[in-house]
Amino acid sequence: MSATQLLCDYLVIGAGVASIAFIDTVLTEHPTTKIVLVDKNPVPGGHWVNAYGYVRLHQPSVVYGVASRQLEGNWMKLLLGKFTLPWNHRASKDEILEYYATYIQDKVAAGQIQYFPNSQYQFTQESEGTHAHCFSSLDGTRYSVEVRIKLVNGVLGECIIPSLSPVDFHVDDGVQVVTPNQIFDVHHHMDGTKTKHFVVLGCGKTAMDSVVFLQREMKVRPDHISWIIPNDVWMLQRGFGSPLSWHEALLENINDERKTSLSLERRGVLVRLNPDIEPTKFRFAVVGKDELMLMRLVTDCIRRGRVTRITRQPETGRIVVAFGSNQDTWSPDSTIDSTDLIFVHCTSPGPFNGNEHVDLFVSEQQLNLNLFFPPPVSAPFSMSLIAYLESARISNSLDMSLARQLLQSSKTETLKKQASCIESCEAISDNDVLRRLITAMKLHQGNLGKPFQIILNLGIFLAIGNKDPTVVYKFLKENRLSLFSSPGSKVGVYEALGLLVERAKPFGLAYEEIRLILLLREKLQALEGK
Template structure:
């Protein structure tokens, strides 16, 4: 079979749908074909564990033209007092609705699930084997750069002996009906946000803290959710948090110093204040969640697990005994692996990457806007400079610098600035619009941001150079 289209989009996840949504809004003539290996839109959300939820408020996630959530503030649980975080099921239902009720009815979007891309603008149905070649009039859009890994699909890097019970986090809510019965002890493997989510779930479900062992190869810095909130009631705190980041970046003698200052400012958290973090993945957490996780006292810090046997774990830096019937929860998948960056516009293709870390759907929307409103690839690439995702602590300087530079470019360009001023995906935009009409005097704090960002740039450049030299 042969098709013809303006844009062939590989992937139907959050970034792909955000890109397509803005693209067809900005270009009324654009025709799009979307292919994805999953049977439903939503990308990795189709594979995520059942109790997963957004890091960021629902109000600033998804596609521009379709709101997510109800702008509700949670009244109970670890997120109490903050704007709602859509569950994985809610996100999946949202993206299915975006495709079914918004994109497909335009008649300019065609969607092919259960299909893998073969290269050379050809794709194949996974089940039937039928191949389709697409004649692309404008651009191939590759949204697979992020290659998000989730526990249910990643390959384990440790050995498991017979008789050892290992599950992915998504199986935790099903423990009550498992043939093996309920475990008396649970071992969480991993130190990232998935492991934190698993720990909070276990505690909220009723597991006693001393019935949990947590294997943490590295400690992580965490963003305090209080500085990520939309809405006018949080405005000063949210903008104040962003100002604190730039002020710390302007003065710190090391990248670690930025984090320590932000911890004093209340913008950053860590679960164990006695351990120096080595990791930062932009995980966002509430103080309520941190308080719960601190009750888990049996924390193992002997590096990554290498193998598990009944009653024993072998780790990179030693062995640890555990109850023989312990359940191990594998949270070792890394959501995003840092990759080298390249220009987004590459002749006949667009490779979606990070521009404003960590707002992936905003990145995609801005890319689509620039694609439809500017002429040459050189001009487009000059306005959107990809930023590498941070893994270790030192990488934060480069991520801050790159994100800040892109924001400066966008603010300096009248077209993009106007687009962002109306964007629901840009966290501050809806609140700024409301304040301009209702309480303009409260915007004074936001006026400090450009100068604070510019003051931070020289020091961030120095810290980036030092980090690069350290890596050799």
């Protein structure tokens, strides 16, 4: 079959949160840019398309979506019609999907985007690394795309959610396992003469939402809920602190993570499920006081690690849950009939999908979208900043002289040996400098791999985004997705970098990192006190 020919500046794969935030900033910086957007889903929105219906944003709508358009809507209507303060609005799944659908429709009508839903792009195709690419729609139509600038991989950060991924352990036939998407249907079709008992599997935000939904909306009594919690996690309390609170407190507590967690708990920024059990991880979940209260009502909490098997004894019908080595099995109360027992699968890894260890500015022909800052408000904000750097690269407005100095200063002896005879930073392309200098945020089993990468990333962005750092600072302050867009907030990166240098030894900073930080501070001196 012959292929339909397309021409664009950027071929973007995935119409999720990351891709659309990137596209929006690119189109704001360069309105004449032409984009072909390819997505496997029938509508834009990424993981929100298949998320459970009762999900809401962790954080306020005012810092989510795209930079050019409010998600929370008209503030006066919120205040007078819904009696809601704008920063208290947390969009529902339906509101989010409508928001993204309307945005794409508007950009298609403006001629800036060609949108192809229900379509698939194979990243393994031979054309990768060139400007010629192909994709196909589900109806078999083939397209050939000539890309003038770059292919953009926007699916690396795709959340792995329960509705699209089965449990990764054995479950016997006859054991009822449902996803969060299905629990309302299960409740709706329940025999009114019987009482169901729900066992929630997992300790992330999906499990927390399910425990709350079961009680608040489905009116399931807390004693009819069991909760298998592999690890207790620290949670951010909504309305207290910010996503930067962890890093700021680490600075104050000289890199002592336990001391940092406990100090933030005393200030009400972090909370735990059980006051007597100290969490071991921080997975960026944000909860309200009302949600925490409902979660604490569930007292049958099983803490024996990850589930490895769920079996049904043939002779008695009794359900047995097995865990890792040296852990006892668990069975629900013997008075509960196995046919009335429902396991809620909330064990998918979510954003921790193993794709974070990739280059962003991977080549002259390809750009990868990944987290530049940590959750919970990271994805749109990170992608907007990556788009700003890419747009500045196209406009030749980056401070590449400083970028090369930073790269050279950060080279260790090992990197120099790998750089083919100590390659001069002057000899490589602007994109290759960005590839080596701009790194994705490392997430490992729910924790940050390098606690102060957020400070370094922010400092590098402000320093190289323009020859004048105040221009980049203005972009940061005016970007509605920004952590620093609220009135009175300060970026504080100049001061944070200074603290890192002062406390280099307890932070474990290498000599090369100190040199890089000193260069950043010299460039960012104009931002002192801001």
